[in-house]
Amino acid sequence: ALGVGVMQLTYNTQNLVGAGCYESNDNGLSDFGRDVVTEMNRLGILVDLSHVGPKTSEDAIRHSTKPVAYTHCCPAALKAIPRNKSDAQLRFIAEQGGFIGVVAYPPFLKRGADSTVEDVVEAMAHVIDIAGEDQVGIGTDFVQDQPDAFFDYLRRDKGSGRMVARFGTPSTTRLAPEGLSTIGEYPNLTAAMMRRGWSEARIRKLLGENWLRLLETVWGA
Secondary structure (H helix, E strand, O other), X not given: OOOOOEEEOOOOOOOOOOOEOOXXXXXXXXXXXXXXXXXXXXXXXXXXXXXXXXXXXXXXXXXXXXXXXXXEEOEOOOOOOOOOEOHHHHHHHHHOOOEEEEOOOHHHOOOHHXXXXXXXXXXXXXXXXXXXXXXXXEOOOOOOOOOHHHHHHHHEHHHXXXXXXXXXXXXXXXXXXXXXXXXXXXXXXXXXXXXXXXOHHHHHHHHHHHHHHHHHHHHOO
């Protein structure tokens, strides 16, 4: 009844829209993909490029008439993996009015399984240096209380094909940073921002005000 508010164009690999971030060859947004983005703009659905390949992402950013987003990613400058975004990608989406949500997911953070809430704030600081504080927010990528089989499904092409992503499962690796294991520990994230000396105005933007502005723009009042 509420409708779809956010949709990813691809999930790691190729589909009819374009290429995912783990696809060997990224030929960009297909003509059908352009129609999809146009229809998402018309319906007020946020275009999410988190798992999308770089060329397909660039094409989508250029084609969309509304702001698009990397709703959950980290900077590749701190950890170079296909799911993270380069400084050039982060800068380009911001210059086009897009949005970046920073993950709190150890496999994507600089120190991996040893990551803490401080590493999340460090990643946010890096993105802010590139994109500014008005187009950045939280994109935790939290997946709580799921069995290993669920993560195995996520890591495979289309859920059952070849193994694509090599991040772990709850029984093999830490999937949330120390100090930010659950949504209930969000106050620890606020405290870490305060320890960096960030202003209340900046912290409020990062904790949700920027997201609300983006969603109002895309979804409409």
